[in-house]
């Protein structure tokens with residue numbers, strides 16, 4: 446069976462086609478600059494040359510049509526016709542409290558995705574646009590929604606509730622939801638395999654460090670806590686997002702800088718994080734390079750970034766009463782061994798001891814714990830698309846005759 450995985454953002458469409466018989470990737474690509482002049486599609490078919498296609502301007506519907514045309518192209522496509530694709534999996538960022546699992550998309554599901562526009566204004570509208578464009582072009586196959594929020598639905602109220610008047614939860618659904626669910630799910634299950642223990646018996650702290658970053662505490666197969674909250678702004682310091690902040694700063698800054706609610710939202714999401722502190726870049730490679738050249742604000746950004754991760758490790762070790770392993774993943778977690786080293790330094794009292802030499806590896810599955818460390822220190826490359834493809838296959842099988 447073949448599954449197409451689609452991740453539609455406000456100005457991009459990412460896709461992968463999987464052959465689910467062996468879970469190999471037949472083709473993948475990224476259409477960038479959707480909705481603005483100068484759309485660019487980079488398509489990578491397995492075993493063939495990469496192809497770049499440029500177009501003047503494409504909306505999401507035309508963009509999706511271009512992607513499907515490329516997939517079926519006689520020269521660089523990966524299927525002869527769309528009939529070969531058995532199901533489509535769509536990444537959906539916010540499923541509110543309704544979805545604790547992936548789901549076959551029908552009108553009721555789309556209604557819920559729409560109801561979450563208010564709390565995920567950057568993500569859910571393009572996600573739904575992608576779903577509708579794809580459904581119109583591929584009406585005969587099941588479309589499955591895989592939610593970033595679903596994995597965290599096992600959290601209990603003392604971890605997901607804010608200390609706000611209870612009415613704000615009942616009326617506006619203000620609570621912590623958590624994001625990056627497919628990534629945490631994937632690496633936590635892989636970690637259990639590496640530990641040689643059933644997942645349901647493990648205590649795991651997953652640390653996803655990329656452009657967006659989040660952490661998760663998992664015990665006995667249930668998510669206990671996660672660092673992102675009502676939106677993906679809470680928690681760790683990120684490329685351009687501030688993470689945890691005294692809420693009083695928000696209205697103080699609105700006053701001082703004369704910002705309205707949209708502008709402060711943009712400020713905290715796009716101008717803060719390591720970019721805001723360093724003034725150099727949101728990209729961790731640039732920050733590391735600038736810090737190495739002696740830039741004091743880049744050095745400070747690195748320290749704040751690592752310090753926040755350390756603080757969450759302490760928080761989660763307390764909540765889990767210790768853990769079997771820390772798992773590092775995503776762009777920075779998989780590649781930035783100097784960052785992993787700073788995070789794991791000086792925590793031997795907590796049972797965390799690393800082998801500094803073993804840690805000096807990029808993008809590979811490793812355990813860099815010292816032999817006498819009580820906590821295993823794992824690096825596991827994430828694969829969110831594969832989780833979406835597997836879930837899509839599982840749900841689609843129930844609908845196919």
Ligand code: AMP
Nearest residue numbers: 655656657728729730775776777780781
């Ligand atoms: P992601 O969002 O998972 O694609 O991760 C993107 C982030 O990973 C960017 O901040 C990159 O700078 C960072 N990254 C990629 N390679 C490295 C590396 N070798 N060392 C440190 N950070 C890296």
